[in-house]
Amino acid sequence: MLQVLFMLLFAFVTLAPAGALAEKPGSIESLISKETRLMVFSPHPDDESLGAAGLIQRVIKTGGSVKVVFMTNGDGFPEAVEMGDHISNPSARDFREYGQDRMEESLRALTTLGMKESDVIFLSFPDGGLSALRSKPGGKQKAYTSPTTGENRPSALAVVVPQTGYTGEGLQLEIERVLSDFRPNMLATTGPEDTHPDHASTHFFVKQAWKHLHKEHPEFKPTWLIYLIHYGQWPMAQGSGTWSKLDPPEDHPHKEKWIPLVLTPGEVAAKRKALLEYQTQMIVMGRYLLSFARSNELFRLDNQ
Ligand SMILES: [Zn+2]
DSSP states (O other): OHHHHHHHHHHHHHHHHHHHHHTSSOOSGGGOOTTOEEEEEESSTTHHHHHHHHHHHHHHHHTOEEEEEEEEOSOOOHHHHHHHHTOSSOOHHHHHHHHHHHHHHHHHHHHHTTOOGGGEEEEEEOTTOTTGGGSSOSSOOOOOOOTTTOOSSOOTTTOSSTTOOSSHHHHHHHHHHHHHHHOOSEEEEEOTTOSSHHHHHHHHHHHHHHHHHHHHOTTOOOEEEEEOOOBTTBTGGGOOOTTSOOOOOTTOTTGGGOEEEEOOHHHHHHHHHHHHTOHHHHHHHHHHHHTTOSSEEEEEEOOO
16 A cells, blocks of 8 residues: 555656646757757856756757857956965966866866867856946947956957957957857857856847847847856755755746756766866865756746
8 A cells, every 4th residue: 555655656746847847838858859059158167067068968969069158268266276276376377277277177078968179169258257348338348357367358269259359349249250150049048147247247248149140130039048057055055965856046036937957867977077077166166066966957948
């Protein structure tokens, strides 16, 4: 009897998420096919794996293609440079080298997920400086200088559009170029509600770039997915155990809109492995990073 009860309970628990999913605008899985061209915009090296490692793997496995675009190299994190490299007053060169380390980590992480290095794009804009580039939309801006690396433009190797400096206009043009080159039919970005200014600004600039392209090419309407990284104590507040379920934050304004993408055990294992490639970040916040390695990821559709 107990066994029957258990089986009934198990059936209910297994079926419950599917029922809940049916009320959503659609499942993430149903949006993916071999025609999918996914472009993931990641504010820093690690956000793409934290938020979308499963999505990336699923699209590749289904026969679609993926590009990841890093907005910054993550070279503006003094505490991590000090702790990781045991340097008390890091110089501009130390920060640039730290950014280089993070770029290399991201290439290892993304190849772990099945991507080719040639499908990874680094825009090399200033870590911690994206919101400053939003301050004067439209007008001619003086280029921003990164307080950590001392740079005021992306490195010659990274630049997509010639003569680009650290301005909002420059960043928008670069994003327009990568969007035009790849023509994604699915986009994933951090959301405007993300509490890290670089993350909210990533959404802002990608949206600006898309709006501009969409005016000239109204048919360019990719499915836009938001993934969440920073929001109070989330997801650490739900524990940090790998494999457990990831729920949206209780106090999130769009709490009901999140759609789970349930990952296979193999996808979770590869996600965990990818996160472990980010050794510079594991040193300073390993428990936080691994708290994203759960049995599902969460996305919500952005209403364009
Ligand atoms: Zn980030």
